[in-house]
Amino acid sequence: MAATDSGRKEAPGATRTYVYVSNAEDGDISTYRMQPETGALQPGPRVPVAPMVMPMAVSHDRRFLFVAARSKPFSIVTLSIDAETGALVPFASSPLPDSMCYVSLDKSGRYLFAASYHASLISLHAVAEDGRVSAAPLQVVATGRHAHSVRIDESNRYVFVPTLGSDGVFQFVFDARSGRLASNTPPLVLLKQGTGPRHLIGSRDNRFFFVANEMFGTVTTLALDAGTGLLTELDSASGVPPDANLVPGVVRNSQPGRNSDNDIWAADVHMTRDGRFVYLSERTTSTLARFAVDAASGRLTYLGSTPTEKQPRGFAIDASGRFLVASGEKSGTISVYAIDAGSGALRLVERYPTGKGANWVEIVG
Numbered sequence: 001m002a003a004t005d006s007g008r009k010e011a012p013g014a015t016r017t018y019v020y021v022s023n024a025e026d027g028d029i030s031t032y033r034m035q036p037e038t039g040a041l042q043p044g045p046r047v048p049v050a051p052m053v054m055p056m057a058v059s060h061d062r063r064f065l066f067v068a069a070r071s072k073p074f075s076i077v078t079l080s081i082d083a084e085t086g087a088l089v090p091f092a093s094s095p096l097p098d099s100m101c102y103v104s105l106d107k108s109g110r111y112l113f114a115a116s117y118h119a120s121l122i123s124l125h126a127v128a129e130d131g132r133v134s135a136a137p138l139q140v141v142a143t144g145r146h147a148h149s150v151r152i153d154e155s156n157r158y159v160f161v162p163t164l165g166s167d168g169v170f171q172f173v174f175d176a177r178s179g180r181l182a183s184n185t186p187p188l189v190l191l192k193q194g195t196g197p198r199h200l201i202g203s204r205d206n207r208f209f210f211v212a213n214e215m216f217g218t219v220t221t222l223a224l225d226a227g228t229g230l231l232t233e234l235d236s237a238s239g240v241p242p243d244a245n246l247v248p249g250v251v252r253n254s255q256p257g258r259n260s261d262n263d264i265w266a267a268d269v270h271m272t273r274d275g276r277f278v279y280l281s282e283r284t285t286s287t288l289a290r291f292a293v294d295a296a297s298g299r300l301t302y303l304g305s306t307p308t309e310k311q312p313r314g315f316a317i318d319a320s321g322r323f324l325v326a327s328g329e330k331s332g333t334i335s336v337y338a339i340d341a342g343s344g345a346l347r348l349v350e351r352y353p354t355g356k357g358a359n360w361v362e363i364v365g
Contacts, residue, residue: 017318017365018086020056020065021327021334023355027051029067029079030334030354033086034365039323039336039349046355047088049077055102056362060109064131065362068114070099076112078131081364094133097123097140102149102199107156111138111179115147115161122150122161124181138179143170144188146251148198148214154206158184158229162197162211165251169197169211169222173229189231191220194248199269201278208234208298210278212269215249219269219280219291221298237300239280239289240264246284267313272321277344279324281312288312288326288337290344306346309335309358316361323349327358334358 017034019041031044050069057066058081065079065088078092098119105112105127112125112133121142126134145165152159152174159172159181168191171184191197196215202208202224209222209231217240222231240246249263265283271293272278278300280289288308291300308315309328317324317339324337324346334354337346 015365016083016086017363018081019325020088020362020364021354021358022053022056022067022360023358024052024054024070024329025357026355027053028355029053029088030358031086031088032352034318034323034363036320039338041336041350041352043352044086047079047090049079049090050075053077054359055100056360057103057105057112058362058364059105059127059131060107062364065364066103066105066112066133068096068100068103070101074099076100076103076114076125076133078133080131086364092132094125094135097121097137104149104151106152106174106176107154108176110176113150113152113159115150117146117148117164120145120147120163120165122147124179126179139181141172141181144168149200151200151202153202153224153229154204155226158224160200160209160231162200164196164198164214167191167193167195167197169200169231171230184229186230189222189233191233192216192236194250195220196249196251198267201269201271203271203275203298204273205275210269210271210300212266212280214266215251215264217246217264217266217280217282219278219300221300223298234297235299237291237302239266239291239302239305240282241285241287241289241305244285268315270315270317272317272339272344273319274321277339279315279317281308281315281326283311283313283329286310286312286328288315288324288346290346292344303344306337309333314360316363318363319365325361325363327354327361329357329359331358332356334361
């Protein structure tokens, strides 16, 4: 491993950057401190949380890390983040209605959303000032089959839920005063049959959402009407390496005996802060695809793929947009990449050890 200059002095008031990786099989979180100039990581302690820790979300004030445990009893654990050291301390746990594969916060930080793949539902919970999540959900809403993520738009008024088994994105109106969701009209936008919409990310200008499609390995651009909160499909671009010779996948375990070795199996999607590049992880090829974003239309152009950790379920981009950190469920390491500002190309900085079943990455800074 490359040596890390842990003794380097920071400028007064410099923002510290920390990286957290949840390790499902080990039930803990790996912690790291990132050097802002190089992206190099200084590994810290691994923090035990609960069996099958997976999705995570960071509070907007960077004081708390919320982690969902997908083993019974299903729960959301709140950990405090030490601003000076990045150290994590679990201090509260609240029940969740089911096994949740995704958690996120509204823009006020007062509400936490969670999506359940197995139960095909989302839940809404209150978050107290001290970071504790309400024991009882404020609302539980049934969705289409296999809800896989839930995110709110920049105006804090509209919530979207991709449902992998229904090939649609459910559309909700959110009332932050009452903490209630109501179906928009129409309640969903349908994508092409068999695509498997999974994760989505919104642009900072609130004009577009980008949806990763698990079974096709595509990213679909959806235009957001800021007045109605409704999405309109614009275009899709494939992130599968052209020479991969993969075929469209199916919902996992839906066809017993099927050989899925050559199935497309996309997972996570993220966007640089400046909105110029989108990245998609594809697990069968263990690659990260990169796309250029047309600022006017939101349409994507595939630029190429970079090999990464084995079976990359989750990754994240730091706030500066200079570095990307990727984990792999079948890998004992994580990779840090420098992002070329002009082309979006990824250059490997270094790999660092992590736990078993690494699947989710959050960067605080």
